[in-house]
Amino acid sequence: MPVNVPIYRGLDEQDRQRLIEDVGETYARVAAAIPAQEAAEAAEETIGPTSLEPVEIPEFKELIGIDASVYRQLNAALSAGKQHLMLYGPPGTGKTTLAQLVSGMLHDTYAMITGSADWTSQDVIGGYQPVSGGTVRFIPGVLLQNFDRPLIIDELNRCDIDKVIGPLFTVLSEQKTTLPYRVDVADEGSQAYVILPKPKPGTAEHEFAPKPGWRIIATINSIDKAALYQMSFALMRRFSWIYVDVPADLQGFLLAIMRQWALVGEEAEPSSDMALARIWRAVNVARAIGPAPILDMLKTVQEIEPEINFLRAPSEDEAKAYLDGFYMYVLPMLDGIQHKAAIDIATEIRNALQLPEEGNVSRVVEERLVELAV
Ligand SMILES: Nc1ncnc2c1ncn2[C@@H]1O[C@H](COP(=O)(O)OP(=O)(O)OP(=O)(O)O)[C@@H](O)[C@H]1O
Ligand SMILES: [Mg+2]
Numbered sequence: 001m002p003v004n005v006p007i008y009r010g011l012d013e014q015d016r017q018r019l020i021e022d023v024g025e026t027y028a029r030v031a032a033a034i035p036a037q038e039a040a041e042a043a044e045e046t047i048g049p050t051s052l053e054p055v056e057i058p059e060f061k062e063l064i065g066i067d068a069s070v071y072r073q074l075n076a077a078l079s080a081g082k083q084h085l086m087l088y089g090p091p092g093t094g095k096t097t098l099a100q101l102v103s104g105m106l107h108d109t110y111a112m113i114t115g116s117a118d119w120t121s122q123d124v125i126g127g128y129q130p131v132s133g134g135t136v137r138f139i140p141g142v143l144l145q146n147f148d149r150p151l152i153i154d155e156l157n158r159c160d161i162d163k164v165i166g167p168l169f170t171v172l173s174e175q176k177t178t179l180p181y182r183v184d185v186a187d188e189g190s191q192a193y194v195i196l197p198k199p200k201p202g203t204a205e206h207e208f209a210p211k212p213g214w215r216i217i218a219t220i221n222s223i224d225k226a227a228l229y230q231m232s233f234a235l236m237r238r239f240s241w242i243y244v245d246v247p248a249d250l251q252g253f254l255l256a257i258m259r260q261w262a263l264v265g266e267e268a269e270p271s272s273d274m275a276l277a278r279i280w281r282a283v284n285v286a287r288a289i290g291p292a293p294i295l296d297m298l299k300t301v302q303e304i305e306p307e308i309n310f311l312r313a314p315s316e317d318e319a320k321a322y323l324d325g326f327y328m329y330v331l332p333m334l335d336g337i338q339h340k341a342a343i344d345i346a347t348e349i350r351n352a353l354q355l356p357e358e359g360n361v362s363r364v365v366e367e368r369l370v371e372l373a374v
Pocket of ligand 1: 062063064065066090091092093094095096097098219221290291292295
């Protein structure tokens with residue numbers, strides 16, 4: 001099919017005008033087609049009851065082994081009228097799931113966005129964007145678009161928090177913020193947009209005010225924290241920080257999950273420590289990791305050896321399936337552990353899986369762990 005490529009002669013005034021119009025039109029078409037924010041697009045969820053009444057957060061049956069202190073602190077923060085919550089802790093402990101369950105209890109709908117290093121204030125707060133008619137207009141970012149419901153910012157530490165949330169900082173401090181954007185770009189006398197810190201009935205065109213259901217529920221993975229952008233103390237103080245730890249009783253956790261998934265009978269008890277619990281415990285000495293990668297490991301073993309009994313010492317083939325699961329989901333999380341810790345984990349894996357000490361398999365386990373060590 002022949003493609004109609006327009007040709008413009010730069011010295012011809014008529015052609016120059018045509019170029020300006022065509023580019024303007026293209027921009028307008030593109031602006032109409034693209035949603036306001038691409039990078040920080042929110043996933044919306046609709047769930048439980050809408051209620052502005054205080055809600056008691058129950059222990060969620062979806063999550064096992066979450067310490068009672070988590071629920072106690074959540075409820076204390078909410079009943080004290082604290083608006084913004086920060087769930088932090090080791091990877092895979094259920095922080096994101098908890099943020100969603102809590103949001104679902106607090107409001108009939110919520111939005112969730114996941115932090116990214118290339119977020120800008122434009123994505124989050126908003127900024128000028130081309131619109132039809134060859135002009136630009138202030139388009140609210142994902143935060144202002146979800147000013148009426150809980151907004152989960154998952155993995156907040158993955159973006160440059162102070163830079164991105166900067167303009168919102170004043171709002172979190174309960175003060176008004178004026179944005180550097182006018183309602184009518186062309187009119188220098190036009191009012192600048194403002195963000196109000198508190199709900200206000202009947203806001204004016206240039207005002208953004210949170211609705212009573214708005215709050216930020218953020219999650220931070222405490223392992224990434226050191227390596228990634230840090231949050232200023234001033235912003236930190238605006239949140240209630242709730243630590244979501246690894247379950248205290250690892251074997252008890254695994255038994256509960258296996259019963260829930262009907263992998264073992266309700267009454268079944270291991271005669272000695274389960275291999276999976278032993279490996280998880282050894283890993284946690286070096287680096288705390290939550291249930292998520294361990295559950296992925298468990299599913300892998302189950303997939304490869306459908307007949308396996310997790311309560312018994314593994315056969316040679318079952319030991320290989322455990323190692324597959326370990327290499328796929330747990331090993332990558334151990335980058336940078338100490339050399340001694342690597343050796344200790346390798347030793348415990350060998351014992352738990354009853355691998356021959358001098359064998360090739362034991363050697364590979366140790367090599368792979370040591371390779372990640374510093
Ligand atoms: N305590 C738990 N009980 C049951 N399932 C859990 C628990 N913790 C995590 N999981 C499961 O592991 C998966 C991942 O959990 P989730 O993403 O909520 O963890 P996270 O703490 O946000 O992880 P990350 O630190 O990697 O962001 C989910 O399917 C969740 O159901
Ligand atoms: Mg998460």
